[in-house]
Amino acid sequence: MxxxxxxxxxxxxxxxxxxxxxxxxxxxxxxxxxxxxxAPAHAAPAPDRAKPLDGRPYPAYDYxxxxxxxxxxxxxxxxxxxxxxxxxxxxxxxxxxxxxxxxxxxxxxxxxxxxxxxxxxxxxxxxxxxxxxxxxxxxxxxxxxxxxxxxxxxxxxxxxxxxxxxxxxxxxxxxxxxxxxxxxxxxxxxxxxxxxxxxxxxxxxxxxxxxxxxxxxxxxxxGRTAYTPVEFPAGFRLVRYAxxxxxxxxxxxxxxxxxxxxxxxxxxxxxxxxxxxxxxxxxxxxxxxxxxxxxxxxxxxxxxxxxxxxxxxxxxxxxxxxxxxxxxxxxxxxxxxxxRADFRRLGIEVHTMRVAGFVREYLVHRPRSARRKAPVVFVWPGDSQTGKVFVDATQWWKVADREGIVLVIVGEQYSRTSVVVSHRDSLAFFRQLRDTVTVRYDVDPARFYSTGQSAGSGVTQNLAIAFPEYFAAVASSSFPAAPSAAGTVVLDGVTYPAGRQKIPNYMIYGYGDIQGFVGTLWDDTQNQMDSWAQYHLGVDGLTLADVDTVAGRRSGFHHRFQSWTWHDRTARVPILKLTRNLYRSHNTTAEEPPLLWDFLKHYSRETAADGTVTRYYSPSAFSRPGDRRRI
Missing domain, CATH: 3.40.50.1820 (Alpha/Beta hydrolase fold, catalytic domain)
Structure with a gap:
């Protein structure tokens, strides 16, 4: 079914x-x-003789x-x-x-x-x-x-x-x-x-x-993956090539x-x-x-x-x-x-801006369903994933169309070779994008959110630790982050102190994910996922034992999602959530962005002149006036 x-x-x-x-x-x-x-009547001239790739040097970076x-x-x-x-x-x-x-x-x-x-x-x-x-x-x-x-x-x-x-x-x-x-x-x-x-x-x-x-x-x-093998439950029927x-x-x-x-x-x-x-x-x-x-x-x-x-x-x-x-x-x-997303039909905009001296690309999708003061989700692709790849790989555009979200998808920069990209100057890029989006579009700065996959999740999670005031909430997948023993995180090679402030946070990872964050928080292995949870639980004034259920709540196709949630002790609202996808490796799947948004959409934040941040939770995702409660 x-x-x-x-x-x-x-x-x-x-x-x-x-x-x-x-x-x-x-x-x-x-x-x-x-x-x-x-031949079509409008066709361009036939190409010249094919140039050989055999023995040709690899191309130089083209900034x-x-x-x-x-x-x-x-x-x-x-x-x-x-x-x-x-x-x-x-x-x-x-x-x-x-x-x-x-x-x-x-x-x-x-x-x-x-x-x-x-x-x-x-x-x-x-x-x-x-x-x-x-x-x-x-x-x-x-x-x-x-x-x-x-x-x-x-x-x-x-x-x-x-x-x-x-x-x-x-x-x-x-x-x-x-x-x-x-x-x-x-x-x-x-x-x-x-x-x-x-x-x-x-x-x-x-x-x-x-x-x-x-x-x-x-x-x-x-169940073999490029990272950690997936172990199927007893009686599981393997899928055939046919x-x-x-x-x-x-x-x-x-x-x-x-x-x-x-x-x-x-x-x-x-x-x-x-x-x-x-x-x-x-x-x-x-x-x-x-x-x-x-x-x-x-x-x-x-x-x-x-x-x-x-x-x-x-x-x-x-x-x-x-x-x-x-x-x-x-x-x-x-x-x-x-x-596949049709950029022209959907009105997905492709822009460039100069960041730290380099031309960078970013995509904006403001769907027709977005009303005045629309929420904004800043989306950070994974390593080697351009913004255009991430549009289709995650299907975030469908969530945006359904929910009236403005998406801002961050473009990357050349990394290991001239044909591969990764994140660079992320903090500077975000600050410029935040200011540009606030001026150009009718959006609600109180409802700015961040998400990402893999390396993009690493950016999101590090921003949440060092600059929690930037977002109402964050929700990402397959890369947790936590402060070092010195209480710091590193962004773009620069060290920043952990803010140690509450920020609603949700992480999804795969059973067959990278070895550094597999298993559960209740097993005997201490890894990056445990460190992520320990930091945020400590900031939220909670412990591992405050979880809603140790077994996790199951949902999704073949009950593939196993989720754990912790609630703020004062406001009695979700403040930290973790989901393990039992049937995926490291790469994202489009069944996850709806889950991420269903978490994000309930939060807003206000920042006072002195920098003090006040956070709110709305059961209706701010569709009913007056139902928000302070966290």
Whole structure:
């Protein structure tokens, strides 16, 4: 049965998705017909000869660009691989404004195609330019595509480079599009690596044979993570590969040969048995209402498998694929399929400002639902997560739309390499953003909140300790912080004393999280989570024994959330809360922001001229005048 921590935030793609598909090419360029094998009239000139990546130095830092790949990496590139004694190649096209950790579409070109001409004629290059995204292109060998299994070594080598290199960085999940004999080659990789694919489309495909599909169908996802193994309870049913929801579209397939592939993806997506006609997609098999699939436990049954008997435009293919996003590519039980945010439709603003001498990016989402004096949530992404990545990975925009919140998402700066970002000058950036938002938008400074994931949670928690007067409350995930033995915290390399003042605080972490903060507060291991709790309980005048229940209250899909709450002794309202997500690793999942907001929204604070802070709790989240009580 479909369940979520809060059903208000689970919504199937219907009108938005249909509008995207019907607009198709118009979403890319008004009136341009981007057919798979016919050049659009407005297309830019074909790219020059591909520049080699082999032996090329890694790009230098480009501080003139905020959260974008270095300018020297834009353009058309080629990379070679030695596979079975044969030199094979793949191409990369990076548009001029491609951000760090951009969405990429992986394209397998058909036999006999010149890749540069194909990307031009099909409209893929123009689409990448217009969408400010990038392409990774698989190419057949000298004798053409050899078939799905014989090409496995080439695809593994090429996509291994694509997923981890220092020339460019990717979102972490990809769109796949295969043409002709290249289609089953790419589809075979999707069958073997479904957690890494957002959505897929195949043109003129013969599909895969039943034996290959069966070799993966019954494989199970276990509890291994990149951090701490997740131990499942007795009787827990492991998810199988063939139960991984993955939106799929077949366009002019070989109807005599693709039946096994179609049946596999219908089963994987838990679709209804009978398809319904759609004038763009063809015959559509929608995910079954009430589907219990893990990967749509929060968004609801939004996936589809479709079959169209004749050609589609490139714009329509893009519209189908980019209606979706997903996050967490290594641990199945945290992997989720979502609706992708349409920045233009939602009105998400992308701004830059200079902070400590560097150009920095930040995003603002003030939804139509936001009224006068709206609350503001400052959002700090995790390490390597740009603001644009975090919009889709967390789905905070849906919470904002529902609740009338103004979101301010903090952009990061280059860190380990020129294609990776992390936090820098956070205190200075926050102070500038706070002042800018207060002046530009109709917001309530008494209801400023902070949240973040991983390294972004570290920023939030350190600010809460050193500068508790800045926020009415904080709530973050997967990185606790506490003062050192000297009673200080460090922000951007500068040491600050702990404020030792009450501030409502909520932390969520994963069972399989980073080793430094796993387990519970009641086990025998002292770690960062224990230190976080000890500091705040001490400031709040509480002890561990004051918890509402040692067992924790269970909620969410498969009762995945185990929560503990401590109440202020005077006001009798929640002041500290901790939740362990029993079925995720370190990466965030969009089932958590609604929980974070449900905690934050009840608090406000007033700061007197002498700096004294008074905090309030409102059971109605300030929707009923006069119900606030002083903490």
């Amino acid at each position: 479909y369940r979520t921590a809060d059903r208000r935030y689970g919504r199937a793609m219907t009108n938005i998705d249909r509008r995207r598909l019907l607009q198709g090419t118009a979403a890319l360029a008004a009136g341009a017909a981007l057919t798979p094998l016919a 003139s660009r905020a959260n974008k790949l270095p300018r020297e990496m834009t353009g058309y590139w080629t990379k070679s691989f030695e596979v079975g004694g044969t030199t094979r190649t793949a191409k990369v096209y990076i548009s001029a404004e491609t951000p760090i950790r951009s969405y990429f579409t992986v394209v397998a070109v058909p036999d006999g195609a010149d890749t540069a001409e194909f990307l031009q004629a099909s409209g893929w290059r123009a689409a990448a330019d217009q969408r400010q995204e990038a392409l990774f292109v698989l190419e057949p060998g000298p004798s053409g595509w050899a078939g799905a299994e014989p090409e496995a070594a080439y695809v593994t080598a090429a996509l291994g480079f694509y997923q981890a290199n220092n020339y460019f960085s990717i979102f972490g999940e990809s769109y796949l599009v295969g043409y002709g004999a290249g289609a089953p080659v790419l589809e075979a990789w999707a069958v073997a690596n479904p957690l890494k694919v957002i959505a897929q489309a195949y043109v003129d495909s013969p599909g895969l044979d039943a034996a290959y599909l069966a070799s993966y169908a019954s494989r199970q996802y276990d 139960e991984t929801v993955l939106p799929t579209w077949y366009i002019s397939p070989d109807t005599r040969r693709f039946t096994a592939s179609l049946a596999y993806w219908k089963r994987s997506n838990d679709t209804v048995p009978s398809g319904r006609h759609d004038r763009v997609l063809g015959t559509v098999y929608r995910q079954r209402p009430g589907s219990g699939r893990w990967m749509t436990s929060h968004a609801g049954p939004i996936s589809r498998v479709a079959v169209r008997s004749h050609r589609a435009t490139t714009g329509q293919i893009i519209a189908f694929l980019t209606g979706y996003t997903r996050y967490e590519n290594s641990f199945a039980y945290g992997n989720q399929l979502y609706e």
